[in-house]
Amino acid sequence: MPARSCRWLWLLALTVLLGTGCATAPLQYPELEPPKDGEARQVVLSDTPFYPQTAYQCGPAALATVLQTSGVAQATPDRLAEQIYLPGRRGSLQTELVAATRRAGRVPYVLEPRMEHLFRELRAGNPVLVLQNLKLPRWPQWHYAVVIGFDTHNKNIFLRSGKEQRQTLSWHRFERTWQMGDYWALVVTPPGETPATATAPRYLQAVVPLEQQERWHPAAKGYRTAAKRWPDNPASYLGLGNIAFQTEDYIEAAAQFRQAVKVAPQLPAAHYNLAWALLHLGEIEQARRASAEAQALAPEHPRFGQAVKTLEAAASDL
Template sequence: MFRNFAVRAPMRLLVLFGALLLSACAAGPLQYDELVESNQYTTPVELLDTPFHPQEAYQCGPAALATILQVSGVDDATPERLADQVYLPERQGSLQMELLGATRRASRVPYVMAPTLDALMTEVYAGNPVLVLQNLGLPRWPMWHYAVVIGYDPEDQQVVLRSGTTEREIMSLRRFERTWKMADYWALVVTEPGVLPESAEPLRYFEAVAPLEQQQRWDVAIEAYQAAAEAWPGEATSFIGLGNIAYQQQRYGDAEFNYYQAIEINPEQAATYFNLAWALVRQAKFNAARSAANEAAQLAADDERMQQAPALIEQAIEDTQG
């Protein structure tokens, strides 16, 4: 499933996020054998302090989300408060989109994990419970259910979940994977602001953060981009995001600094030069703005929008001097 989105920013800024593969097709062999044979997870783990919210009929979404949000420090996240945000009466359940939206409203980054058992175990062993979507029915007649993985027993090859009305549900790893696979291995992990999930990958993480920037939840987005910049100093996207937020907050000097940081990492990205040109115009650095706009046009000779960059910046300079 590919999901495209565009982030709107004022002052003609361009945001550099593309489509990202968020879930895997359910086809293919189970990952169970590879995980067991790797002998990577040899000690049992169980996150005993994970809250438990017995789930009423069709209310597994609010309850599971409340569980992981509370672990991330959102103390007032209760199933009752979340139900209005994520529960759809006409569907008698919750869609993933609603869970992601409610997580952002709680000032958290909803990180949709890579669709692998290894990623799931990485998070659980790091102390992060993982919300998973399962199909407890059949492919043709699904029975969708949200649960929270809190443990694993490698000796008996069993997974421990907070699930339904069962505080400590034990399920064989093989059966768990089958139910998870029929839901395209969809899983969500949430951490405290500024803390990356243990299994985080740059592209997945940046797509998780971008909607927060779009919604002007800037404090959370800034913390997220700063954490990403520290974890992945070779990724220009962190600095582009910080630059875009600074520009929208009219901190043009900070925007300029971050765009230059991004250009140092990736000097071939035309849109970064275009954004830089606008930050320079706002500071009356007109010659530097012209140079940045020209660079954008030269780097993207086949992009009609970038070819207009010098003229747009020249018009902005005239308006400013005006």
């Protein structure tokens, strides 16, 4: 057998061995439903900014792309590199990208790992930052890119990637690289907007750290946006009440906690927080009733179960 043929067989055998050790789940794109009436069959967000990516700088470039799209004009790859680029890793971690997004006063919403959600965000005009593995699971080459569109007829995906302003990949090729990045995808929105695919739990999970970091303005705006979209979810009112309480606006805090009680009367945290806001307003009897309700709802809870005693101790110090 000619040497050239032997070499081809050896490479084929190596490929099979590598593939056997790295079996993956079925791809999602073959199961995608065709566009519904009125849905775009092709989307290209051509106004999305483009920053050619130098070596190992795909994280800052991709994040600058989506931040600028969301209205953060000062977001540039060079500025972001100071925040998120890790020289020891020659790259950026997802946690760093998420943290930098919050520092910019934006909401970092991590999508559910579903191809259809990617398409829905693009149809809504939201470019999507994705993590890809451009090589193999055993020897990964991690890469961030920004998806800016798709074509359902030719089954292509369009990206801002590397030095390519409009990279075109087949659905198969793109999803395979995205799948090896665990389908991680990020949409960045101003606090006054929600992503097209947002659910209350995932969106609020993205907003809560803004409150924890005392970024009161974007956090409050995010909570108000969530309350408007999901008015029956008490977490938004609890968040708004917490911010008002921390900034010593006890009238607003009590109003928000009352709204939380209204939509979720069985939630002990709503009654407990209301009790403290009322206490600071000098409405002692109402505060006692609220603390007693919290304790009755969760008598075994380490905090709510001691609500009455804790509040009485605080009231005696006033």
